[in-house]
Amino acid sequence: MTESGQNVILLPRKSQSLPVPYKRQVKYDYNEKVAHGAVRRSKARERQIAVCALVLSIAIGAIFTLRHILPTSAATSDLRATSSIVLELPEISSTSKISAVKLPNDRIPFEPRTYNxxxxxxxxxxxxxxxxxxxxxxxxxxxxxxxxxxxxxxxxxxxxxxxxxxxxxxxxxxxxxxxxxxxxxxxxxxxxxxxxxxxxxxxxxxxxIEPEIRHASAQAEIKHSLFLDGQAAGLSDKTIMELADIFGWDIDFVLDVRVGDRFSVVFEELFKDDEKVKNGKILAAEFVNRGEKLRAVYYSKADGTGDYYSDTGRAMRKAFLRAPVNFTRISSRFNLRRRHPVLNTIRAHKGVDYAAPHGTPIRATADGKIIFAGNKGGYGRTVVIQHGESYSTLFAHMSRISRGVKNGSRIKQGQTIGYVGKTGLATGPHLHYEFRINGVHRNPLKVRLPEALPLEKKYIADFLSRAEPLLTQLNGLSDVAKSDNLVADADPQINQASSTPTRSKTQ
CATH class of the missing domain: 3.10.450.350 (Nuclear Transport Factor 2; Chain: A,)
Known part of the structure; x- marks a missing residue:
């Protein structure tokens, strides 16, 4: 070792080299190591301070937010109310179970704003x-x-x-x-x-929307036609058609109606916001045809189904409709010695021809079963329906047969079975209609139609009770019509005024 403290390694003499000082390959700088640990401890303190500052800022922000949402007075009163709440906790023994505690719900300290x-x-x-x-x-x-x-x-x-x-x-x-x-x-x-x-x-x-329903009434005398005089009385086309449908089993409104016949109607009017929307259903009606008085009253059962009945409870609906189309005129009536317009020979015409525009819907006159649907010689496109054992109807010269109408299919009264045309031996668009009983042709315009089922006995008392006020209204309208006729007969000069239709409304 030298005076400076360095170790000296002596080589063998034969090398004759100078002594070389020994140096360590790894050096430790203890001063730097200590300084590095101090830096790490300093950064840890800074992180702790930052976390504390963040928590403090969140708390301060929450306080200011709460004060912003709740007015000072409301917040103060709520806090007072909250601080005055006393909770009575049940005594808990070693054997008792913990019970739920109900908080008073008369005041809630904080309620968030809702977005409208x-x-x-x-x-x-x-x-x-x-x-x-x-x-x-x-x-x-x-x-x-x-x-x-x-x-x-x-x-x-x-x-x-x-x-x-x-x-x-x-x-x-x-x-x-x-x-x-x-x-x-x-x-x-x-x-x-x-x-x-x-x-x-x-x-x-x-x-x-549930409309407001008011009752209205109208009456008039036939001077021109049911449509014209009905419109003059203030009835809509829909209401006029309903009137014809109600009495359509008893009255042929082309052949049977005469000048001087009268009708009276009590019907609904539907209102929305005090403004009339449309006419509702007919509640009661009377038609005087050639001096014969017919009356009908609407009655709905407990199950919601309803129909029209006479003042005694007889069903207005028959098993057969009188006419299979809403015809404009009858072009050829039942005539066994009619000259055929195409063949120019005397040939029995065992039915009625209903002239109507091409394509007019044809309806089944009663429930039944299709026994023929197709081309039938001079009849052209034809449908034949069997109604029970005794009755059958034939519809000829159709332009086309409705889809689904074929042999064996069941048909309901009023269902469209085809459309008016002029197929077969026909000079123009019309429906040829035949009515047969046990295979024998009968005049469709004159034959007595079988009745439909009457109102069940269990409903009769309720029906008569509900029909009474409506029939009273019809009586009042009839009295007005009679007085008009008496005045007109006494003074012919005011006959024109007496024919003016009348109309009244009731709430």
Whole structure:
């Protein structure tokens, strides 16, 4: 070892080299090592301080947020109320079970604000233009196409939105950013289609408004025709047709109606927002035909089904309709010695020809079973229906037979079985109709039709009770008509005034 403290290794003499000092290959700088540990401890303290500062800032922010949401007075009173709440806890013994404690619910210290979507949204009333569809409307108003696809895929009721027509109005409520919240489409005066947003989906429903129902009445004398005089009395075409249908089993409104016949009607009027929407059903009616008085009253059973009955409870509906079409005129009546217009020979005409426009629907006059449907020589396209054991009807010269009408199929009264044409030996579009009883031809205009089932006995008392006020109204209308006739007979100069139809309304 030298004086400086270095170790000296002596080599053998034979090398004769100078002594070389020994140096370690690994050096430790203890001063740097100590300094590095101090830095790490310093960073840990900084992280602790940062976490404390973050927690403190969150707490302060929560306090300020709470003060912002709740007014000072409300917050103070709520805190007082909260601080004054005393909870009575049950005594817990070693054998007792823990019971639930109910908190008083008269005051809630904190209640979050609710978002009113109705105020933040807006309605757009869209008038459908020619060539418009819902996709074009959504694009024009900036509504979401994604919402459109969801709405149109909701179900069968969505077809109303697919088949919009020019002039229709559709109301759309959105959030102002293209999101559709609600759609309202008016289908008619009393029904509307509603589409409502529910979270990420939509629901669709048809909403029907319950109308206000008022009773009205009208009466008139036949001077021209049932249609013209009915319209003059204030009846709609629909109500006039219903009147003809009610008495259509007893009166042929082409052949049987005469000038001087009278009718009286009590019917419903439907109102929405104090505005008349349309006429409702006929409640009671009277028709005096050639001096014979016929009356009908509508009666609905507990199961919701209803029909018209005479004032004694006899069903107005017969097993057979008197006419198979809503004809305009009768071109050829029942005549066994009629000269055939095509063959120019005397040939029995064992039925009635009903002239009607080409394509007019032909209806089955009674329930039955199809025993023939197809071409039948001079009859052209023909359908024959068997009604029970004794009755059968034939319909000829059809332009076409309805789909589904074939041998063996069952048919309901009033069901369309074909359409007026002039196939076979025919000079123009008309329906040839035959009525047979046990295979024997009978005049369809004169034959006595079998009765339908009367009202069940268990309903008679209720029917008479409900029919009484309606029949009283008809009596009042009849008295007015009789007084008009007496005045007209006494003074012919005011006959024209006496024929003026009258109309009254009751709430």
């Amino acid at each position: 979507s109705a105020k933040a949204s807006n309605w757009s009333t869209v008038t459908v233009a020619p060539g418009d569809n819902l996709s074009l409307i959504f694009g024009r108003y900036g509504f979401s196409k994604k919402d459109l696809h969801q709405i149109l895929a909701l179900g069968p009721e969505a077809k109303n939105l697919r088949s919009i027509k020019p002039g229709q109005q559709i109301k759309v409520r959105s959030d102002g950013h293209g999101r559709v919240i609600e759609i309202v489409q008016e289908l008619d005066y009393l029904r509307s289609l509603h589409v409502v947003s529910e979270l990420d989906n939509y629901s669709m429903a048809i909403v029907e």
